[in-house]
Amino acid sequence: MKKRVLGIFNYLLSAFLGFWALAFMASSAFIIKTAFWGIENTARVEMYDSIRFGVSAAVSAAAVFQFFMILIAIVLLALGLVQIMKLHGLRLPAFVEKVYALRVAKKFDLVILLAFAFTFFSLLAMICLAAHSGQITAITNATNYTRGRIGFGPVWLFLSGAAVSAALLFSDKVVAFLNKDKKAAKTAKKDEEEEIPLADIPPAEPIKEHDVTEPEVSAYTAHHDSEVKE
Numbered sequence: 619m620k621k622r623v624l625g626i627f628n629y630l631l632s633a634f635l636g637f638w639a640l641a642f643m644a645s646s647a648f649i650i651k652t653a654f655w656g657i658e659n660t661a662r663v664e665m666y667d668s669i670r671f672g673v674s675a676a677v678s679a680a681a682v683f684q685f686f687m688i689l690i691a692i693v694l695l696a697l698g699l700v701q702i703m704k705l706h707g708l709r710l711p712a713f714v715e716k717v718y719a720l721r722v723a724k725k726f727d728l729v730i731l732l733a734f735a736f737t738f739f740s741l742l743a744m745i746c747l748a749a750h751s752g753q754i755t756a757i758t759n760a761t762n763y764t765r766g767r768i769g770f771g772p773v774w775l776f777l778s779g780a781a782v783s784a785a786l787l788f789s790d791k792v793v794a795f796l797n798k799d800k801k802a803a804k805t806a807k808k809d810e811e812e813e814i815p816l817a818d819i820p821p822a823e824p825i826k827e828h829d830v831t832e833p834e835v836s837a838y839t840a841h842h843d844s845e846v847k848e
Contacts, residue, residue, distance in 0.1 A: 626701045627793050628786055632729045633698020635782045639691035639736065639775055643684070646769030648751045656761050665771045674753060680746035683739045687775070690736045697729060730786045737779035744772035 647668040650661045669681040721727055726734075751766035785792065 626705060628727070628729045628789050629698045629701035631698075631782050631786055631789070632694040632733065633702065635733060635736065635779065636691040636693070636695025636698060638778055639687060640695070642771055642775055642778070643688065643691075645771030645774070647680075647771055648747050648769050649767050650754060651765045651767075653761060653763050662769065665769075668747065674750055676746045676750035676753065680743045680750070683743035683746065686739045687736055687743065690732050690739070694729065694732055694736070697732075730783070733779065733783045733786050737776065737783050740772065740776040740779050744768065744776050747772050 643665045645665060646662040647665040648663055650663070652659050652661075665684060668677060669684050671678045671681060722731060748768040751768050754764060754766040757763040757765070
């Protein structure tokens with residue numbers, strides 16, 4: 619079963635990235651903190667709510683990039699879920715199999731391309747939202763100001779996309795490492811449990827006779843021999 623699961627390793631990662639992206643699009647896109655004569659207020663704008671046009675050029679651009687991020691996340695999640703269902707016996711039509719067989723330079727399949735596209739659009743969205751946060755920042759004095767900063771969502775989505783893209787790019791090495799560990803564990807266990815039959819044990823070679831070399835005569839041994847003779 620583990621071998622079959624590792625066979626769809628890329629699609630498991632794609633499903634994870636798709637679900638992760640759709641979930642974290644509900645996190646904050648940017649945060650606005652205002653203060654008026656010592657009274658402070660903090661407003662958080664979620665990424666879904668930041669998909670607006672006409673607020674500013676940066677927000678409008680970020681809205682376009684976030685729209686593509688949502689679309690790619692849905693496709694990644696769908697590709698992963700279909701492969702998981704296929705693992706449990708689902709039969710795919712011929713045209714769907716052709717979609718999964720798409721390759722670029724025999725190395726990059728559809729999942730890797732979509733993951734890289736998601737990472738690219740998440741980077742652009744993060745830059746645009748950070749630029750908008752800088753535009754709305756206005757400080758009059760210590761008690762009257764408006765400060766904007768980028769939220770947790772865009773940064774985390776970009777880092778997640780980059781991590782999954784790297785894992786997909788080197789997925790063959792990761793899968794080979796996991797399979798290698800499994801084979802090594804099986805071999806070690808087999809070596810411990812396997813007993814060698816007595817008939818297969820080679821007979822021991824007899825000990826060959828060898829000449830004993832007389833010890834060299836020294837002053838001490840000569841004196842000792844003379845005492846024994848007396």
